[in-house]
Amino acid sequence: MTDELDRAVEATLFAAEEPMSIAALAAHLGEAAAGDVREALRRLAEHYGDRGIRLVERADRWHFQTAPDLAHILRREREAVRRLSRAATEVLAIVAYHEPVSRAEIEAIRGVQTSGGTLDVLMEAGWVRVAGRREVPGRPVIYATTPEFLQHFGLESRKDLPGIDELKAAGLLDPVDDAFEALSMLPDRADESDVEAGNEAADPLD
Amino acid sequence: MTDELDRAVEATLFAAEEPMSIAALAAHLGEAAAGDVREALRRLAEHYGDRGIRLVERADRWHFQTAPDLAHILRREREAVRRLSRAATEVLAIVAYHEPVSRAEIEAIRGVQTSGGTLDVLMEAGWVRVAGRREVPGRPVIYATTPEFLQHFGLESRKDLPGIDELKAAGLLDPVDDAFEALSMLPDRADESDVEAGNEAADPLD
Amino acid sequence: MTAEALVLDLGDQPAGDWNGPAAAPIDDDALYLELDSWEGPLDLLLDLARRQKVDLKAISILSLVDQYIAYIERAEALRLELAADYLVMAAWLAYLKSALLLPRDEQEDPSPEDLALRLQLRLARLAAMREAAARLMGRDRLGRDVFARGAPEGLRTDRKTLWQCDWYALVQAYGQVNARTAPVVHMVRDRPVMTLDSALDRVSAMLGVTLDWMEIRQFLPPHAEPRLRRSALASSFVAALELARLGKAELAQDEPFGPLRLRRATA
Numbered sequence: 027m028t029d030e031l032d033r034a035v036e037a038t039l040f041a042a043e044e045p046m047s048i049a050a051l052a053a054h055l056g057e058a059a060a061g062d063v064r065e066a067l068r069r070l071a072e073h074y075g076d077r078g079i080r081l082v083e084r085a086d087r088w089h090f091q092t093a094p095d096l097a098h099i100l101r102r103e104r105e106a107v108r109r110l111s112r113a114a115t116e117v118l119a120i121v122a123y124h125e126p127v128s129r130a131e132i133e134a135i136r137g138v139q140t141s142g143g144t145l146d147v148l149m150e151a152g153w154v155r156v157a158g159r160r161e162v163p164g165r166p167v168i169y170a171t172t173p174e175f176l177q178h179f180g181l182e183s184r185k186d187l188p189g190i191d192e193l194k195a196a197g198l199l200d201p202v203d204d205a206f207e208a209l210s211m212l213p214d215r216a217d218e219s220d221v222e223a224g225n226e227a228a229d230p231l232d
Numbered sequence: 233m234t235d236e237l238d239r240a241v242e243a244t245l246f247a248a249e250e251p252m253s254i255a256a257l258a259a260h261l262g263e264a265a266a267g268d269v270r271e272a273l274r275r276l277a278e279h280y281g282d283r284g285i286r287l288v289e290r291a292d293r294w295h296f297q298t299a300p301d302l303a304h305i306l307r308r309e310r311e312a313v314r315r316l317s318r319a320a321t322e323v324l325a326i327v328a329y330h331e332p333v334s335r336a337e338i339e340a341i342r343g344v345q346t347s348g349g350t351l352d353v354l355m356e357a358g359w360v361r362v363a364g365r366r367e368v369p370g371r372p373v374i375y376a377t378t379p380e381f382l383q384h385f386g387l388e389s390r391k392d393l394p395g396i397d398e399l400k401a402a403g404l405l406d407p408v409d410d411a412f413e414a415l416s417m418l419p420d421r422a423d424e425s426d427v428e429a430g431n432e433a434a435d436p437l438d
Numbered sequence: 439m440t441a442e443a444l445v446l447d448l449g450d451q452p453a454g455d456w457n458g459p460a461a462a463p464i465d466d467d468a469l470y471l472e473l474d475s476w477e478g479p480l481d482l483l484l485d486l487a488r489r490q491k492v493d494l495k496a497i498s499i500l501s502l503v504d505q506y507i508a509y510i511e512r513a514e515a516l517r518l519e520l521a522a523d524y525l526v527m528a529a530w531l532a533y534l535k536s537a538l539l540l541p542r543d544e545q546e547d548p549s550p551e552d553l554a555l556r557l558q559l560r561l562a563r564l565a566a567m568r569e570a571a572a573r574l575m576g577r578d579r580l581g582r583d584v585f586a587r588g589a590p591e592g593l594r595t596d597r598k599t600l601w602q603c604d605w606y607a608l609v610q611a612y613g614q615v616n617a618r619t620a621p622v623v624h625m626v627r628d629r630p631v632m633t634l635d636s637a638l639d640r641v642s643a644m645l646g647v648t649l650d651w652m653e654i655r656q657f658l659p660p661h662a663e664p665r666l667r668r669s670a671l672a673s674s675f676v677a678a679l680e681l682a683r684l685g686k687a688e689l690a691q692d693e694p695f696g697p698l699r700l701r702r703a704t705a
Contacts, residue, residue, distance in 0.1 A: 034305050036284030037298040041306055041585035055305060078242030092243040092591060099240055100247050101594045102260060110603035112611065118603065119612035137619045151601035179605045193613040247591040260593060286584075298585045300578035306585055316575070319477060325571035341563050343480025344523075384580045394573040404566040408559045415555065 031058060035066045045087035110151070114144050118153060122175065122187060126157040126168035145169065153178065237264060241272040251293035251383060289388050291379035300386075320350050324359060328381065328393055329405055332363040332374035340408075351375065359384065479527035482506065484561050484568070494562050499554040500538060503531045630666035632659075637673035638680060641700075645687055651699040654678060 034055050039046060048067070052058045067088055071081040079090050092100060110118070117140055120132050133140050148154035157170035176183065240261050245252060254273070258264045273294055277287040285296050298306055316324065323346055326338050339346050354360035363376035377390070387393060396405075403411050476482045486505045487497050510528040513520055534557075537550035578584050632640075641657050657678075658670045678700050681687035690699045 033284035033299065034302060037302045037306060037585075038284075040285045040296070041298050041588045043588040078239035078244075079246045089589075090246070090587075092247050093239065096240060096243040099243050099261070099593070100591050101596060102262075103596045103598050105598050105600045107600045107602050110601050110607070115603055115607050115611040116615050119608050120615060122608065123612055135619060136615055147601065150599070153601075178603075179608060181605075187612075188609055193609065193616075244593065246587065247593055249590045249592045260595070296587060297580060300584050303578065303583035307582065321571040321575055322567055325567050325574055328574065329567065329570055341560075341567055342477065343560065343564060344478035385574055385577045386580065386584065387577075393570070394577070395570060399566055399570065402566075404563055408556060408563065411559050412552070412556055415559075416552075 029066065029069070031055070031062055032066045032069055034058075035063060036070055039081070039088055039090055042089070045084060045089035047087050051088070110147070111144075113140070114147050117144050118148050118171075118175075121148070121154050121169050122171050122184060125170040125184070126160075127170075128160055128166040128168050130166060132169075235272065235275070237261070237268055238272045238275055240264075241269060242276055245287070245294055245296055248295070251290060251295035251379075253293045257294070288386070290386070291382040291389065293379060293383075295383070316353070317350070319346070320353050323350050324354055324377075324381075327354070327360050327375050328377050328390065329396060329399065331376040331390070332366075333376075334366055334372040334374050336372060337407075338375075478521075479506075479524050480560065480564055482509070482524070483527075483557075484564055487561055488565075494558070494565055497558060497561070499558065500535060503535045506531055507535075630663065630669065632666065632670040632673045634673050634676055634680075637670065637677035641674055641677045641681060642686065645681070645700070645702040649702055649704065651690065651701045654698045654700060 035051060038051060038054055046054070048060050048063050051067075052060045052063045055063065067081065067083075071083075074081045074090075078093055078096055080093050081088060081090055116136055117132055120135050121127055124131065124135065127135075129140060129142075129145065145154065149156075153172055153175040154169050155172050157168050159165040160168050171184070175181075181187065241257060244257060244260055252260070254266050254269050257273075258266045258269045261269070273287065273289075277289075280287045280296075284299055284302060286299050287294060287296055319342075322342060323338055326341055327333055330337065330341075335346060335351070351360065355362075359378055359381035360375050361378050363374050365371040366374050381387075382389065382392075390396070399405050403414065406414075476485065483502060483506055486509070487494055487502055489505075490497055490501065492498075507528055510520065510524060513524075534550055534553055538554065540550075580586060644652070644657055654671070654674055657674050658667055662670055675698070678687060678689060678698075682689050682700070686703055687700050688703050691697070
């Protein structure tokens, strides 16, 4: 690049805070003739034609901008993978099994208050949507799952969700059941262990 | 220009509001390898070598700026950068050439007390930062320059400070005591090398 | 010792660049005008040294001292207010000068040559930094000589969360909600017990058979399973207490937790 005017126009537009018209450029560059500036702009625009930045004219003003096909570079999305919290998983499951369902119903089923944030997360994830309002007093918002939900969980339809009996058969209820059982057995076990340990001396009746 | 990485690096640095390191560029551009980004930067810097704008490296970060020889065109519209007082200029030079350096060391070189305001001005300008404390009695705060300092003064690194090699070679960056000792060890002065310890009190500037 | 001997030649280092703005010919009026612009005595000394127009490495300390003292004396004569450190420096330089002029063998440590050398080293360091500062300020500075892009678009990184959950977690969560909230039924198992009434009947009947002391365990059903046995033991104990209260039985226990015996009241 040898043309000094080209260099001057290039630097001026680069440093400018706003797009500049040919007249403004010519005035800024002192003795430059408008025609020469126009020529310089044409040459520069050609030079930048296939580069990462472009020299473009908008409403008679010129400025540099990044190439349109690289717009994604300016706004980059970074995805962070996060596991759904236990509360959110429960709410999602309830929506899936009971849809359409209101928040009050979700809370009744879960037995605990559900924060609005939990449903927001599920909607942000694209798995739950607002499915209208229930025509009862208060007209509560009701929620349902989305096609993306079925897709993500590899379900053809909601019918593919296993029923309660199948859950039990599959042992999916076991952890809680076990705990329940263990609790109901507790008094008996305590008695027996006393006896077995040969605690006779401690028993006034023995 | 065909290399897509070159275009992407060019567009990214053009759009960036701050100079970017190779690591930051590689991260922003997703899958790019640092080595490839470095190559792209080298090609771009060469391409812009004689244009109105330049691609420069400062403190391991890269940015575009206008060519220095076009200052006369661009300067007129700009407000002059903050004028530093002579004291501030001197302190800045001392910090840059001697870093990390304590206030007492700065004062020893200048022969006068340095008001805290002078260092504050330099820190406010973003050119000087607190770089910790020296692990000597009193644990004085020590100061160093910032990447912004290198950017502002167009230095790739502190090695580019004007004349720093000559100053180092001439011993002018060594403390007076060290230089004195070195000179005292010269053959014709060796007989006087035992005097150094008593000198401090006799010097009104210390 | 002559003034020439005090020109400290520190070797053949290249001459520095001392063509600063203060390198004008010595002009006393100009000196006084600059009173405010000197930053302390070292600064003034450096300025005076530069006016000698020789390499600072070969500066005449004696001549420098004379100039400084002359400056201070004239300033005092003009009743200019001088900061204390200027006067301290003047006094020290006067001492240095006298020491330098004394015969060498009368000198004490530190030798005046060493003091002069130190002063010279300090001046050289300050001069070096002053020159460095000037060169630094003269560089192509960002925002003054070179410019960054005027209106950068800016880079933005939007963070998006990709939520992760699988079929198993979903179904298990539902199962647990169900299990947790299902109406809780408390199943009380049908336990074999011996009621107090039947224990009373049984113990009374057995007491009627014999007058001997009998251990309470002998009153229990002999082939009862362990849980029924425990229940029977408890009920029989209460029955025994009740019978004793009614005066129908006597109880005896020889030691705490020892065997409990009973027999029909003989009175």
